[in-house]
Amino acid sequence: MSRAGAREWIGLAVLALPTLLLAMDATVLYLAVPHLSADLRPTDAELLWIVDSYGFLVAGFLVTMGTLGDRIGRRRLLVIGATAFAAASALAAFAPDPVFLIVARGLLGVAGATLGPSTLALISTMFPPGQRGLAIGLWATCFSAGIALGPIVGGLLLKWFWWGSVFLLAVPFMAVLVLTAPFLLPEFRDPDAGRLDLTSVFLSLAAVLPVIYGIKQHGGVIGGISIAAGLVFGGLFVSRQRRLADPLLDLRMFGSRSFSVALMAQVSTMTAIGGIYLFVTQYLQLVQEFTPLVAGLWLMPSAAVLVVSSLVTSRLAARYAPAHVVGVSLALAATGFAVLAVAGGLAGVVTGFTLVYLGIGPIMALGTELVIGTAPPEKAGSAAAMSETAMEFGIALGVGVLGVVGTAVATDGQPLLEAAPAEFTAGLNAVAVLCAVITGLMAVLVLRLLRPGHPAR
Structure with a gap:
């Protein structure tokens, strides 16, 4: 395959739209939680479902959608998914009660599951091996930027509009994707794929x-x-x-050590992020009493380092072994969680969270490249689905498990959002301790299992 030209790079920019929005939709809701709670009055269990149902169903359907794209066409599935995502976003924006919002978030998850594998699989088709690493790195940067920018964009919207506006943001962006995809993106399907x-x-x-x-x-x-x-x-x-x-899932891909270790790193890292993110964003509003916009601005340092660390990953991977890049990044994230575990004020929380994000960027970028690079072109959709599943399932697991632990520490029977500042901070510290242990142990495992010079298979 010859080098990618202008059309491919413009196509990559179009693919960045669903990638950015998928990641934003996982985090954009956090700053809106107090507003929708005041409006819809959800219980603690309903609130966790509102936050988590999106990533939960994305994780559940990714494997199916990745394989389906390989069979019916990746561009075709991308367009269908983008249309459904826009429709579900409108439903979520005008949800009249907690149950309706949970269902709408679940539909967003099903539609979102079609987008991630399709974008990554199309990138593997559009770019030759010599440029694929950079293209996937830019994709990972968009994913990282979406996670980081979600609360910032949410804060800006909540300053002027109601909580449902955070969902309507997706509609115009998905419209651009649907209209331009037939002209800028190639179609690809596995000619030898059997039935689903x-x-x-x-x-x-x-x-x-x-x-x-x-x-x-x-x-x-x-x-x-x-x-x-x-x-x-x-x-x-x-x-x-x-x-x-x-x-539906070719288990032979797990025979690659790079594939398996990268998935392990992605699951553990995103579990930690999913567990701590809710507490950090709510800490800024409930303990520090910032408005959503000001809280979002305090998250800008972490957003900036996440984008930068994702961008430089391809250069780091060219100079150092993947084991060193991923292992050191995990250790850096563990250090950030350790700072959060002892933080009692704003400076400690912002510093610790920024260190966490500095370590997360390379894990997401290089981990995705290691997973996609081990798969043949006709299985790129399935491999991309596994990478996305690892990240989305990790976020859902973090909110579902670590969120429950933090809530138990922070409350004594009363709703989480009514916890006293000291108790809420104690819950944040407790979750951070668990996250530090998870990422620290994973750093050791990566350095042991993905040794420099060791055959990948």
């Missing part, structure tokens, strides 16, 4: 959704039964994939 195995689709959902539901039940008999059922269906899913000639 609906039984595997059911088993994949039956494995993921009960586990998350069980986690949200905070233990107990129902939660334990739900998790056990999910694990059983997960075993059936794996067994079926090994028998099928055209599996």
Whole structure:
């Protein structure tokens, strides 16, 4: 394949739109939580579902959508998903009650699951190996920027509009994507792909959704039964994939050490981010009593270092072994979480969170490149889906598990948003301790498992 030209680079800019919005939609809601809580009056459980249902269903459907794009066409699926995402955004913006908003966020997750794998798979088609690393690095930068800019954009919108405006932001951007995709993006599908195995689709959902539901039940008999059922269906899913000639998920990709270790790093990192993000954004509003706009501005240092660290990852990867880049980045993130674990004031929280984001950027960029680079072109959609699943599932798991731990520490029966400043800060510190342990252990594992000079397979 010859070097990519102007059309491919402009196409990459178009692909950046859904990538940016997908990431923003995972975080843009955080600063709107006090506003929608005052309007819709959700319970603590409903509030966690409102925040988490989006990433939950994205994670549940990514594998299916990644494989579906390989079969029916990646550009076609991207356009369908963008249209559905815009429609679901409008529903969420005008939700009249918590249950309606939870359902709308879930529909956003299903539509969002079509976008991530399609964008990454199209990038692997549009760019030759010599330029693919840079293109994926720019994609990861957009994803990082979306996560970081979500609360800032949300703060600006909430200064002038109601909480539903944070969802309407997606509509014009998705319209641009739908209109320009046929002219700027190539179509690609696997010519030898078999039919989509609906039984595997059911088993994949039956494995993921009960586990998350069980986690949200905070233990107990129902939660334990739900998790056990999910694990059983997960075993059936794996067994079926090994028998099928055209599996929904090609398990042979896990034979690559780079693939498996990168996924481990992505899951653990995003679990930590998902757990701490809600507490940091709410700390700025509930403890420091900042307006949403001012709270968003205090998050700008972390947003800036996240974008910069993602951009320089391709240069770091050219000079140093992936094990060193990912391992050191995880250690840096662990240091940031350690600062948050002892922070008692604004300076400590902002400093710790900025250090966390400085370490997160290279993990997201290089981890994604390692995953995509191990897959053949016809399986790029499936590989991209696994990378996206790792990140989205990690965020959902972090909110669902670590969020519950932090809430238990911060409250004594009263709603989280009514916790006293000292108790809320204690909850943030407790979650940060767990995040420091998770990322610190993962740094050691990466340096051990992905050793410099060790064969990738």
